[in-house]
Amino acid sequence: MRSFPFVPGSPTLPIARAEGAWLHLPDGRRVLDAAGGAIVANVGHGRREIADAVARALEQASYLVPPFASESRLALLEELRRHWLPPALSRIALVSGGSESVDAALRLARQHHVAAGRPERWKMIGRDLSYHGATLATLAVGGHDKRRAGLEPLLADWPKAPPHYCLRCPLGCTRAACDLACVDAVERLIEREGPETVAAVIAEPVVGSAAGALVPPDDYWPRLAAICRRHGVLLIADEVMSGFGRTGRAFAVDHWGVVPDILVGGKGLSGGYAPMGGVYATDAVLAPLAARGDDFMFYTYGAHPASCAAALAVLRILEREQLVARAAAAGKRLLDRLRAALAEHPHVAEVRGLGLLLGVELVRDRATNEPFPSAAKLASRVVTAGLGRGVFFYPAGAGAARDVVCLGPPFTIGDEEIELVARVLPAAIDDAVRAAG
Ligand SMILES: Cc1ncc(COP(=O)(O)O)c(C=O)c1O
Known part of the structure; x- marks a missing residue:
């Protein structure tokens, strides 16, 4: 062709x-x-049963704006809440993929602070050696040099913390004498930027395509969560690659008992049978928007009936088998x-x-x-x-x-x-x- x-x-x-x-x-x-x-x-x-579920959903309704409540949408939300998400992540927005979900999460973090009366909090802290998507905002918060190459003038210059890349520790530590200086570096970065200006920290619990399955030391995520809490900064876990069972738990953060303020997923949720991603947040993140009556703009194809049906069928297979x-x-x-x-x-x-x-x-x-x-x-x-x-x-x-x-x-x-x-x-x-x- x-x-x-x-x-x-x-x-x-x-x-x-x-x-x-x-x-x-x-x-x-x-x-x-x-x-x-x-x-x-x-x-x-x-899997034939997933294709059949998608066909049935499309026969019922080919398209509905995301706020409308269809059977496959409601069933998926119920399934996610009952069997997959930590109970604290009760607010769910469904989108069409990983980049969209991260972009929406960044938007949500900013809107949260604005609605809560903290408009000075706008900075998003990412990490070197990370990938959060291919839109301009997600590339900007990511640290993937090859995928950013040439686009830099278009990318917001957000601060980056060093990664937990123990094979070549960017801080010169050895595995034997490692006290997680890289997670302390996140706190120093927040302090240097001014905590009152920082909206969120975003990180992949297991770094995917930027570093190839980089697993953090066990204390990394609990300490990262504590740092964010201490400074009133939202913690966004990007589980687009690691979520929905890929690491042997529902979500990678479950390995360390951490519940972030916002978690994003994609890929495995629908197992590739239809485009789908999601933003999962706590009540506390959405409460200021609700109090002010602020909208959170959806994407046209968010929570598409075909994708919801595919994802529901995928999750049920994961459980049944x-x-x-x-x-x-x-x-x-x-x-x-x-x-x-x-x-x-x-x-x-x-x-x-x-x-x-x-x-x-x-x-x-x-x-x-x-x-x-x-x-x-x-x-x-x-x-x-x-x-x-x-x-x-x-x-x-x-x-x-x-x-x-x-x-x-x-x-x-x-x-x-x-x-x-x-x-x-x-x-x-x-x-x-x-x-x-
Ligand atoms: C951790 C992570 N975040 C975001 C994305 C972007 O997802 P998508 O390619 O579905 O837009 C990816 C894709 O590989 C990813 O691995």
Whole structure:
């Protein structure tokens, strides 16, 4: 097709259909989707009951403005409140994807302070090595150098805290002598900016595509939450990639017992069957807007009936098949197998992750952690090599963590498929290193 892909010459792959954890090509070959698309397909591909639920919802109502109450909308809200969200996150706005949900959360944080009589609070603090979306506001609050490149003049210059990137600690700490200076740095940043000017801190509980499954030390999130509380700053947890079971708990913040003021999700909520994201906030966040009668503007396609029906069906499958527990178990098995397969690999610096959100960081020199040159695009080469060997991985990484291969297969992945991944990845890395010269 002459008009596809959008940027002429960029890579593409013909797909005839997808089922379970497999992508089927028109020529009869099949590829294991070890990335669940873009870490999305949590319940796997091709579930007939989800397609049927979407069809039924569209027969009832093809489109309704977001504030109207349809059966599939109300049922989804009820399901989210009863079985998924921490009880404190009782206010729900449904949108069409991850970037929209983060953008809406930033807007909500600002509107909260304005309505509460604190119009001087407007700054959004993000972190280096983070990704929150591709709109201008979400790129601005994110710290993904490759995706921001060239757009900087259009991006608000918001303050950034250092990440918990222990492999190359930006603060020079070692794992043995780490007292979480990086989380204290968030507090110092708030103090430097002036707490009375800061609206929110946004962070991914497990950093996704900017650093490839970077898991924080256990105390990080409880301390981050305490810092935000101390300074009257809202805490936004971006769980677009880590939410809805991906890390082996409903949400990644559940691992540390933290309830943020605002949580955003996307991807796994509808498992890729329809575009959907969500903003989940406490009563306290919405109360000042309600008191003043302020609106919170919706997006036209927010809470679309097809997406609500898809998400409801996905959540029910996750529960019925106990797939969140399965993500925890399969994730541990995949992590162990990858660690064993790559333990001696000269170009693997670290194999990391939580549940089924995993990353393998590649370096030129394992002894010094010297990365490959950016121009080598090593993670992308591994993805190409993996496809040639029948497995799809997801290229990730930014800044100093520039080459990470991400894995995020459907929670239904079986033991034989895990073995295939552990066999193919070392070979794909070798192919890529050879091709990079
Ligand atoms: C943590 C995080 N936030 C936001 C986004 C943006 O989501 P979307 O691509 O659905 O707009 C992503 C996408 O990868 C993400 O991983």
